[in-house]
Amino acid sequence: MAASAAVARPRREIERTDWVGYLFVAFFTLPFLIFNIGPILFGAYLSFTKWGIFGKPKWVGLQNFRAAFADEFTIIAFKNTILYGIVIVPCVTVIGLAFALYVHQRWPLSGLARTLFFAPYVVSATVIGLVWVWMLDTQFGLVNHYLGYLGIPEIPWLTSTNWSLIGVSIASIWWDLGLVFVLLLAALQDVPRELSEAAEVDGASRWQRLRMVIIPQLRPVLSLCVTLQVISTLRIFSQVYVMTNGGPASSSSSVIYYIYTTAINQQLFGYASTISMLLFLMILVITLANRLLIRER
Amino acid sequence: MAATLSRTINQRLRRYNLRLADVPVWLVGLVIAVLWAMPFVWMVSTSLKFPGDVMTTDIEWLPHRLTFENYVRIFNEYPVLRWLFNSIFVAVVGTGLNILFGAMAGYALARLRFPGRDALFFLFLASLMVPTEVTVVPLLFAIIKIGWWNTYQAIICQPLTYVYSVYIFRQFFLTLPRDLEDAAKMDGANHFLIFWRIALPLARAPLIAATVIVFTLNWNNFLWPLLATSSDEMKTLPVGVAAFAPVIGTRTQIEGFALGMAGITVLSAPSLMLFFFLQRYFIQGLSSGAVRG
Numbered sequence: 053m054a055a056s057a058a059v060a061r062p063r064r065e066i067e068r069t070d071w072v073g074y075l076f077v078a079f080f081t082l083p084f085l086i087f088n089i090g091p092i093l094f095g096a097y098l099s100f101t102k103w104g105i106f107g108k109p110k111w112v113g114l115q116n117f118r119a120a121f122a123d124e125f126t127i128i129a130f131k132n133t134i135l136y137g138i139v140i141v142p143c144v145t146v147i148g149l150a151f152a153l154y155v156h157q158r159w160p161l162s163g164l165a166r167t168l169f170f171a172p173y174v175v176s177a178t179v180i181g182l183v184w185v186w187m188l189d190t191q192f193g194l195v196n197h198y199l200g201y202l203g204i205p206e207i208p209w210l211t212s213t214n215w216s217l218i219g220v221s222i223a224s225i226w227w228d229l230g231l232v233f234v235l236l237l238a239a240l241q242d243v244p245r246e247l248s249e250a251a252e253v254d255g256a257s258r259w260q261r262l263r264m265v266i267i268p269q270l271r272p273v274l275s276l277c278v279t280l281q282v283i284s285t286l287r288i289f290s291q292v293y294v295m296t297n298g299g300p301a302s303s304s305s306s307v308i309y310y311i312y313t314t315a316i317n318q319q320l321f322g323y324a325s326t327i328s329m330l331l332f333l334m335i336l337v338i339t340l341a342n343r344l345l346i347r348e349r
Numbered sequence: 350m351a352a353t354l355s356r357t358i359n360q361r362l363r364r365y366n367l368r369l370a371d372v373p374v375w376l377v378g379l380v381i382a383v384l385w386a387m388p389f390v391w392m393v394s395t396s397l398k399f400p401g402d403v404m405t406t407d408i409e410w411l412p413h414r415l416t417f418e419n420y421v422r423i424f425n426e427y428p429v430l431r432w433l434f435n436s437i438f439v440a441v442v443g444t445g446l447n448i449l450f451g452a453m454a455g456y457a458l459a460r461l462r463f464p465g466r467d468a469l470f471f472l473f474l475a476s477l478m479v480p481t482e483v484t485v486v487p488l489l490f491a492i493i494k495i496g497w498w499n500t501y502q503a504i505i506c507q508p509l510t511y512v513y514s515v516y517i518f519r520q521f522f523l524t525l526p527r528d529l530e531d532a533a534k535m536d537g538a539n540h541f542l543i544f545w546r547i548a549l550p551l552a553r554a555p556l557i558a559a560t561v562i563v564f565t566l567n568w569n570n571f572l573w574p575l576l577a578t579s580s581d582e583m584k585t586l587p588v589g590v591a592a593f594a595p596v597i598g599t600r601t602q603i604e605g606f607a608l609g610m611a612g613i614t615v616l617s618a619p620s621l622m623l624f625f626f627l628q629r630y631f632i633q634g635l636s637s638g639a640v641r642g
Contacts, residue, residue: 098486
């Protein structure tokens, strides 16, 4: 139908250019170029310069990059960020999948469960951070109170170098889970019912159906969720800022948090841009690796 | 005997889409769902307590005496009203412009033919690979240089670049039949009329989905408003209320969490309300394009 309509249309009209299109896209594109593409290019340039609050950026070549690899705090920040990923990504994916499978059963009140599982995703980092600072308070917090019933002594969640990264991760898992949960829930609805039912007729247990039928069907979405989650943990900042200020002793610091302190507290804009570039390269490699992996399947 | 009993129960349960063997899993799931929301309950409960009842080892889910004093105090002792105004203003203007410009761009990218169209769309998608966190430092210094620091336009300019709205509108406008605008063109309507009178009214669902999502992103935006503002009265609500965190302000260390919980209850109420009433659109919007700030 559509094809025959296109053939019937005079050739002249098919090739005509809608010049007004440029006006339509201009309103979005101009701010986009100025406030997004511009800063990206400017930042790439700054990463090769030395620039304090006064004067002009001075070209220093690769000196910042060399400094970054020798800077103990950069290394801590990258190490912590990777640790955040190792803690948060598997937890969010597994719990998100479990919640999605539960709601997908459409048992009574599953609509309520869906609302409650997703709700934390829509509130701001300030809410997440503050509520969890209070929940994880060493002396009066709810979490330690109930762990006390299990005989577990008070854990200094946010005030010790051993625990602070775990404390921030708990809040992040609660916050981030909603997106993975709804993406998986939507994907489950697209898994053909007959597949699962046929397996059930053949005597497959619930667990076997999950492993052999449902998870293979979800693989593309699961891989999307993991990628999104990895990138979102690489960008972890606000909850760190609100909950621990990166402390104690940089034990919960992250790359973006370190960029923030370098730029704002020390006013080393060139150096801050260099670390931003390193982070961007990391994200680029992960995104491209994921593309290649998907294409190979 | 036991077999017939379980068969009768199963028949009763079928109405609820349940089997007897499923009941324990069903109940455990519900308990977890309720526990998942408990931090919100604890937040509201703490915000309604007298400060003296907060920092104790007795856990009181329902306060034995209630007070609204914390809410009165945050509005009186902090510029919360001003932050609330700033947040509403910035989120409404930022969202409105992003959605309008995004819908126009999405329409052009889907329905109009002009050189460079596909390259432009590719540029929009490719930009998603660079997280906003990477661009904020250079953007901040550009903003300082042009004298915009600590102004509303500084806070609004960055979220104008969210590509999400362009993407979601383009997806939708690609599905519209061509005949619609051909008929309108016969009647002599130009593209602005077609967009405004025909295409946009048909795009109700993506319009609502994109609006709630972009509004929430704007309302919750943290890093950029934190950098773009310097004075207390230009802060947005998330940035201002963050001062109740013990590592940022000293007040909570001294007085406890009652005031802070009142602050974040005010901050979370609009986004939670929006979500409860427009849940369907939230979930549709998120599943049709993975979202990021």
